[in-house]
Amino acid sequence: MRASRVPYLFLAPAMALFTLFMALPIGYTIYLSLRGAKVSGLGLGKGARSEIFVGAANYTDALADGALWNGWLRVLAYGLLVLVVMLGLALLFALLLDTAHVRLARFSRISIFLPFAVPGVAATLMWGFLYLPSLSPIRAVLDVDLLGPTAVTFSMANIAVWGGVGFNMLVLYTALRAVPRAYYEAARIDGASEIQIALRIKIPILLPAIILTTVFSIIATVQVFTEPTALRPLTNTISSTWSPLMKVYRDAFVTGDLYSAAATSIIIAAISLVLSFGFLRVVRDRAFGEG
Amino acid sequence: MAAATRTAAHAAMRGALPLGFTSTAVLLLGAVYCLFPVSWVLVAATKSKAELFSISAFAPGTGLLSNLADLAAYRDGVFWLWLLNTLLYAGGGALLSTVVSTVSGYTLAKYRFPGRNVIFNLLLGGILVPAVVLAIPQYLLFSTVGLADTYWSVLLPQILHPYGIYLARVYAGAAIPDTLLEAGRIDGAGHGTLLRKVALPLMLPGMVTIFLFQFVAIWNNFLLPYIMLGDDQKFPLTVGLYTLLAAGANQPSLYNLIITGALVSIIPLIALFLTMQRYWRTDLSSGAVKH
Numbered sequence: 001m002r003a004s005r006v007p008y009l010f011l012a013p014a015m016a017l018f019t020l021f022m023a024l025p026i027g028y029t030i031y032l033s034l035r036g037a038k039v040s041g042l043g044l045g046k047g048a049r050s051e052i053f054v055g056a057a058n059y060t061d062a063l064a065d066g067a068l069w070n071g072w073l074r075v076l077a078y079g080l081l082v083l084v085v086m087l088g089l090a091l092l093f094a095l096l097l098d099t100a101h102v103r104l105a106r107f108s109r110i111s112i113f114l115p116f117a118v119p120g121v122a123a124t125l126m127w128g129f130l131y132l133p134s135l136s137p138i139r140a141v142l143d144v145d146l147l148g149p150t151a152v153t154f155s156m157a158n159i160a161v162w163g164g165v166g167f168n169m170l171v172l173y174t175a176l177r178a179v180p181r182a183y184y185e186a187a188r189i190d191g192a193s194e195i196q197i198a199l200r201i202k203i204p205i206l207l208p209a210i211i212l213t214t215v216f217s218i219i220a221t222v223q224v225f226t227e228p229t230a231l232r233p234l235t236n237t238i239s240s241t242w243s244p245l246m247k248v249y250r251d252a253f254v255t256g257d258l259y260s261a262a263a264t265s266i267i268i269a270a271i272s273l274v275l276s277f278g279f280l281r282v283v284r285d286r287a288f289g290e291g
Numbered sequence: 292m293a294a295a296t297r298t299a300a301h302a303a304m305r306g307a308l309p310l311g312f313t314s315t316a317v318l319l320l321g322a323v324y325c326l327f328p329v330s331w332v333l334v335a336a337t338k339s340k341a342e343l344f345s346i347s348a349f350a351p352g353t354g355l356l357s358n359l360a361d362l363a364a365y366r367d368g369v370f371w372l373w374l375l376n377t378l379l380y381a382g383g384g385a386l387l388s389t390v391v392s393t394v395s396g397y398t399l400a401k402y403r404f405p406g407r408n409v410i411f412n413l414l415l416g417g418i419l420v421p422a423v424v425l426a427i428p429q430y431l432l433f434s435t436v437g438l439a440d441t442y443w444s445v446l447l448p449q450i451l452h453p454y455g456i457y458l459a460r461v462y463a464g465a466a467i468p469d470t471l472l473e474a475g476r477i478d479g480a481g482h483g484t485l486l487r488k489v490a491l492p493l494m495l496p497g498m499v500t501i502f503l504f505q506f507v508a509i510w511n512n513f514l515l516p517y518i519m520l521g522d523d524q525k526f527p528l529t530v531g532l533y534t535l536l537a538a539g540a541n542q543p544s545l546y547n548l549i550i551t552g553a554l555v556s557i558i559p560l561i562a563l564f565l566t567m568q569r570y571w572r573t574d575l576s577s578g579a580v581k582h
Contacts, residue, residue, distance in 0.1 A: 006482045007402040011410060014395040017451035022417055025428035032428070089321065096318050101311025104319065110568065111322035114329065117564040119511040121529040122553045125536055126328040129335070129550065134543065137331070137348030162325065194310050216418075223421045226513045230533055233540035245423050252427050253518070261427060269424045276419060 032262035033058050058263035068264065071244045074153065078243075079221040081157040082164070087213060089161065090168035091206070095198050097169075098176045109173070113166035120163060124230035127159045132234060147235035159227050164220070168213045175209035176202060215276040222272040225249070244268050329557070336554040340547055358551040365535075370552060372524060373531035374559075377510055379442070380527050384449045385506035392452055392501050396459020397490045401472060411460070417453035426518045433519065444519040445527070449509050455501040462497035463490065499570045503563075510560055528556040 036054035062068055093112055097105050115123065129135050131146035138146065146155045179202070187197050203210075225245040232238045240254070241247040244264060252261035335343065339354030346352060362370050399411050429448050433439040467490055475485050491498075513529040520526055523534065535552055539545030 004404065007398045007404045007407070010394050010398040010402075010482075010486070013391050014414060014451060014456065015410070017391065017447075018414060018417065021429060021448045021451055022420060022425065025425045025432060026420065028428040028432065029424050032431075093318060093321055096314040099310060099314050101314070102318065103311070103315045105315075108315075108318035108322045110565070112318075112325045114561065114564065115325050117507060117560040118329070118557050119513070119529050119532075119560075121513050121532050122557050123328070125532060125549065125553045126332045128536075129546070130328060130331060134344060135335075135348075135546070140348075162328070165321075166325065219419065219421060223423050225423070229517075230513075230536065233537045248423055248427070249518075258427075258431070265421075265423045265427065269421050272421050273419060 029262045029265060032259055033266050036259045037257075054259070058259050059267070061260060062263050062267055067241045068244055068247055071241055071247055075222065075224060075243050078153050078157050078160075078224065079218070081154065082160045082221055083214070083217055085157065086161040086164050087168060087210070087217060089165045090172055090213065091203075091210065093165070093169045094172035094176055094206075095202060097173050098202070099194055099198075109169075113170055115163050115165075116167045116170075118163065120159075120226035121230045123163050124159055124227045127155070127162070128231050128234045131155055147231075147237055149237050152231075152235065152237045156224075156227050156231065159231075160221070160224070164217065168217070171213050172206055172209050175206055179205055218275045219272045222275070223268060329561075332550055332554050332557075336547075336551045338547065340544060343547060343550075344543070354547065355551075358547050359555075361548055362551045362555065365548060369523065370531065370555070373526050373528045374556070376442075376525060377527040377529075377556075378559075380445050380449070380516070381506045381510040384446050384509045385502045387446075387450045388452045388455055388505040389498050389502040391450055392455030392459045392505075393463075393491065393494055393498050394486065395456045396461075397463040397467070397486065397494065399456070399460045400463035401467060401469070401490070411456075414451075414456050415453050417451065418457075422514055426515050429515075430518050439519060440521045440525070442525060445516045445525075448515060449505075449512065452501070452505050452508075455505055458501055458504075459494070459497060462500075463494060466493045466497065496570065499567070503567055503570055506563070507560065532556055 034053060034055060035051050036057060038050050038052045093108075096102060097109055102108075118126075130138055133139060133145065133147075136146065144151055146152075183201060183205075184197050187201055192200070223245045224243045228238050228242045228246060229249075232240070232242075240250050245268060248261045248264045248268070251257045251264065331348065334349055334351055336358055337355040338346065338352030339357065342352035342354060395414065399407060425448070430439055430444070433441075433444045438444050471489055472485055475489050480488065510527075511529065512527075513533065516527050516530045517533070520530065523531065526534070532549075532552055535545075535549050539549050
């Protein structure tokens with residue numbers, strides 16, 4: 001009887017933290033997103049502003065908000081760039097590290113993983129200075145305003161790719177290392193080339209890990225905030241509503257419209273859930289099918 | 292690096308697989324890309340105010356010591372306070388997080404009880420919840436109890452770490468033999484003793500990995516402290532650096548300070564990262580650290 005209580009006791013701290021810092025905030029956000037401010041008279045004095053239930057009004061407002069839509073389009077372009085380039089490079093590097101006859105593999109692996117240890121703000125700051133016309137060594141070879149209206153999406157995607165490629169490479173590489181070498185030997189005896197082995201054997205084996213890294217990357221990309229926020233002081237190209245999350249921050253803390261901020265953050269959450277749910281199902285089936 | 296490329300080329304000429312040479316070259320390109328901004332900031336931090344804009348980007352200057360002195364003197368040494376705060380948030384948060392994750396992961400892996408999968412899925416589902424849905428209501432809830440803008444407001448929400456619990460569960464499953472627990476039980480060991488004397492020692496390498504991941508995640512976090520804190524005496528480095536950038540982006544005379552600040556703020560993590568190489572290599576997907 002006492003034994004049956006033990007696992008719940010051991011899990012109590014995690015469940016308490018989950019309740020306080022996840023379930024409660026999520027519930028509160030949903031509650032706020034359905035509320036609104038009612039201003040009576042001139043809106044001055046105590047009691048002139050009250051909170052009322054407004055139903056889905058905050059959501060319909062958010063869906064009709066042009067600034068938010070522009071933010072979504074920017075993040076869509078940025079996100080596609082980041083996902084394709086970052087995961088593509090991570091996969092390429094992981095496969096290359098796993099091939100025979102690679103020299104200096106340790107040096108390359110550590111160097112490519114190094115940006116993982118650099119905070120997003122510091123990374124943005126370093127790249128931001130490298131983009132700055134007065135300082136940029138890049139400008140010496142590439143005559144483009146890297147902080148201009150068109151280029152800024154690419155410049156920002158570059159910061160995310162730089163920061164994320166190493167971590168994703170590591171996840172894929174460790175998954176590859178767990179595969180018994182005998183798999184490849186059999187293929188080699190059958191005359192398969194290294195490239196065929198990579199395409200026909202390694203990539204299919206890596207699929208769950210690729211899906212996992214994709215899910216994490218989608219979630220991170222949809223809520224991009226640090227890079228555009230930290231890049232803003234260096235250029236006028238980035239508005240205070242460049243990404244949807246930046247608009248949430250502005251609504252909540254600058255214009256003080258908590259209700260629309262809550263609705264928008266629920267929409268951001270819903271979009272990342274919808275995008276990653278299909279992926280996650282496959283991951284769970286593969287990783288925990290036996291557990 | 293030139294010498295290294297030459298050795299690789301030499302090996303290729305001697306008749307090793309040309310694929311090995313191409314792989315090495317591509318990986319080295321990736322390494323150069325990832326080291327580029329870090330090396331630039333390292334060189335730029337050595338330049339005096341005049342040198343920053345006059346001499347070539349990768350030529351070292353003579354101003355490193357005066358830059359460091361300027362940084363130390365900036366607003367009565369607030370930068371060092373930010374560094375200490377970051378250590379406190381990341382060190383304390385990661386320590387608590389590791390304990391909670393390990394105990395939870397062990398319980399979920401080694402006990403059978405009603406609701407086990409529901410609890411695991413709930414906790415793991417936290418990975419999918421975007422930080423934005425949590426940060427703003429967390430701020431409001433902390434304000435309600437008078438804890439916004441305190442150390443607690445940054446520390447507490449970062450203890451629960453779904454990924455850490457996932458890693459701990461996988462790790463416990465692989466590293467703790469059931470027979471050992473069974474033997475302990477027959478010898479009359481209680482659940483607490485089994486946890487302390489059997490489970491935790493076996494899980495130690497996995498705990499280091501979980502600690503490192505959470506340490507880096509908290510160190511690099513920008514959104515949560517940016518929302519929670521108003522008093523710059525409590526800022527971590529990320530928020531401090533951002534305010535430094537926001538204040539100095541229009542004043543090229545402050546660039547040296549910002550660049551030196553960026554360099555100093557990435558050195559501790561890079562050092563930790565390089566000295567703890569072994570633990571970053573642990574297998575994320577299967578928990579097997581034995582090879």
